[in-house]
Amino acid sequence: MAEKVEKIVYFCTHGGEDCERASICFAMAGAALALDIDTTVALQGKAVYLALEGYTAHVPEVGGFAPISKLVGDFMEFGGKLLVCKPCIEERKIEDERLIEGAEITAGGTLNLLALESDAHLVY
Numbered sequence: 001m002a003e004k005v006e007k008i009v010y011f012c013t014h015g016g017e018d019c020e021r022a023s024i025c026f027a028m029a030g031a032a033l034a035l036d037i038d039t040t041v042a043l044q045g046k047a048v049y050l051a052l053e054g055y056t057a058h059v060p061e062v063g064g065f066a067p068i069s070k071l072v073g074d075f076m077e078f079g080g081k082l083l084v085c086k087p088c089i090e091e092r093k094i095e096d097e098r099l100i101e102g103a104e105i106t107a108g109g110t111l112n113l114l115a116l117e118s119d120a121h122l123v124y
Helices: 016-034 045-051 068-077 086-091 108-117
Strands: 007-012 038-043 081-085 103-106 120-123
Touching: 007 016, 007 108, 016 038, 016 045, 016 068, 038 045, 038 108, 045 081, 045 086, 068 081, 081 086, 081 108, 086 103
Parallel strands: 007 038, 007 120, 038 081, 081 103
Antiparallel strands: none
């Protein structure tokens, strides 16, 4: 019998306007990856800007965390899954091709199923 894979999803709703919450979200997600947990970050609302190519380079460091650009980059490099809310990017007139490599566009139905399938979910 196969061992159960633990899954966690972080719903991030803040970008550069609240860089502490955004940083905490990606720091926690990175820690989950280090524990071999199947980890997803779902960006909603203003957080979708974090998936915009070049955006994180201008977000200030806070709370003793690494720069958000490093936190997001490491998250992607180490196998994290980044989902971006389609209605949220449409509202902000962000074209799909402007998102960072590896970001996947999704909507409410998928996010609800993901939350139900995960062992835990946190909102930042």
